[in-house]
Amino acid sequence: MLLLTVDEQSLEPIYRQIVAQIRDKIAGRVLLPGERLPSTRRLADQLGIHRSTVATAYQELWALGFIDLSPGSRPRVRDRMQFATAADRGDKGLVDWQTVVSPASEAVWRTYRRLDPLGKESTPALINFASMNMDSRLFPLESFRACLDRAVKNHGDALLGYGARAGFPPLREYIARRLQSHGISVTADEILITNGSQQGIDLVFRMIAAPGKTVAIESPTYDYVLPLLRFYGLRPVEIPIRQGGMDLGALAAAIAQERPVLVYTMPTFQNPTGISTGQAHRERLLSLCEQHRIPILEDGFEEEMKYSGRVVLPIKSMDKRQLVIYCGTFSKVLFPGARVGWLAAEKECVERLVAIHRFSELAPSMILQAAIHEFCQSGHYDRHIGRMHRAYRKRMQTAVRALSRHIDPAWAEWTEPSGGFLIWLKLKPAPHPPPDWKTLLAAHGVEATTGGSFFYGETPDTYLRLSISPLNEEEITEGVRRLAAALRQAHHPD
Structure with missing residues (x-):
């Protein structure tokens, strides 16, 4: 006999109680x-309920x-596949994904594992100069929350569709006015x-992608651009960066020899x-x-974050021939x-980019965009930029002073930037075999x-990129002191 019970006082419907117990x-x-269950009439009589309730449970x-x-x-218990548990699955499935995915996808995955190891989290004890996250x-928070509420209230269900x-x-319209x-x-x-400037770069690469095409890039360049180029089969042509920017002589030679279809620059x-x-360099480029007739993808991801020196206008501002694609973002401010x-x-x-965007992402988030519009229109964005300038001006000055105080010129050299969040250190060769920098830095409580x-x-x-974006002045000072200790050990291991 199949022994079941039902609780008529429960909020759970009786047919669901039956389903759960039989499962x-x-x-x-x-x-x-293969075992047979009682008929609907027999089980209904046994439980003192209506036959239709049992029938619903069986269905x-x-x-x-x-x-x-x-x-x-009568219903019969089915010989069915069991639900897989975590223990059943183990660490490795049946599919050998390396044989299924494309070579380009495999290359991107390996790069991702190197740049962002799965499950990796920065250790709290480490001062993290590697992260580009904002502080x-x-x-x-509070002003943006209020703007989000107002956006939903003002635009209502219009934000819930594709838009x-x-x-x-x-x-x-606001961005067009601001760019002016x-x-x-x-x-x-x-x-x-776009969904951040990264998606904008991706869309442009997809628009031009074809086997054998080349793209001129700065060397070094933004590290997340390189896997995208590989994935789309675009061949990078590296143009060295000098003190004044991209080497335009080298670019001219590359254009003559490689015929790039795009120049990517920041x-x-x-x-x-x-x-x-400078202005003259931008004009010559x-x-x-x-x-x-080569289009330029101008990446202005930190354009708003200039807090010292004279402002130089974007290349797009001089673009009378509609050659420049300008890429910007709210994320970094x-x-x-x-x-x-x-x-x-x-x-x-x-229009061409919209078409590509349409078939990979049906529509962007109207709610988030409306909230940001409200934030900007209310004047919060300009006030926030002012606060960011004051904070990061002090932080960059702190970083430069700490580097000058603690880093021996025999160990590294750098140039003080006029804005943004990054300092690029060129390390001098140590008189001993080069260390594993990641391990050495971690041993001194710092990450870069x-x-x-x-x-x-x-x-x-050998270079190190230091990002001050997640750190305050005290953390920056201590981080540089730890970095100096690591460099000292590399040059004087005894």
Whole structure:
């Protein structure tokens, strides 16, 4: 006899109580495959409930694959596959993914494992100069929360649909007006909202991708660009960075020999070097690309973060021939969770990018974009930029002073940036075999990004990129002191 109980006082419907008990008995091997269950009439009489309740329970068990139902026959326990448990699955599945994925996907995965090891979290004891995350202590949480509430209240259910393909129209209009303050003359129709600047770069690469095409890039360059180029089959042509920016003589030679279809550049607070190019350099770069009709992807990810020296306008501000695609973001000033960036380009180019965007992401988040628009329109964004400038001006000054005080010029050299969050150290050769820098730094309680990941090819020199974005002045000072101790050990191990 199948022994079941029902509780008529429970909030759980009676048919679900029956389903749960029979499932438990099957899982516990009390009921074995092939065993018959009572008829609906018999079980209903046994439990003192209506026959239709039992029938509903049996239908649910059939739908879940636990029993077989046949007209005129009693239900039978089904011989079914058991649900896999964590212990059943183990660490390795049946599929050898390396043989299934494309070579490009495999290369990207291996790069990801190297740059962002799975499960890796920065140890709290380490002072982290490797992270590009913003300092969460500076996030404008309360004012952004209020703007999010107002955006939902003002726009209501209009934010719950797919919305405009190119992004929230009022935000595109705001960005177009703001870019005009940077000398960039664009309309809202020439703006595409993206999921951060990284997606903007990805969309441009996808638009031009074809086997055998080349892209001219700075060397070193933003490390997350290199895996994308490999994935899309685009061949990077590395152009060395000098003190004033990309070596334009080397670029001219590369154009003549390699015929790149795009030049990717970060002229302001370049990642990883922190270098900003001057007006004359930007004019010569634009003129060279105009001469050969090569589009420029200008990455302005830290454009707003200049807090010393004269402002140099973006290359896009001089672009009379619609050659430049300008990429910007709110993430590096507001907070990284605000995955909202933009591309500004000729209208036809934007339309092509919208089409590509449409088939990989049906629509962007209208709610988040509306909240950011409200934040900007209310004046919060400009006030937040002011606070960020004051905070990071002091932090960068603190970092430069600490480097000058603690780092022997015989160990490393660097250039003080005029903004942004990055300092690029070129390490002097140690008189002994080079250490494993990651291990040596960790032993001294500090973490930094080694320079090899920012080059497509090999580099004979050793670099460290220091990011001050997540650290306050006290942490920066202590971190540089620990870095100096590691460099001292590398040069004087005894």
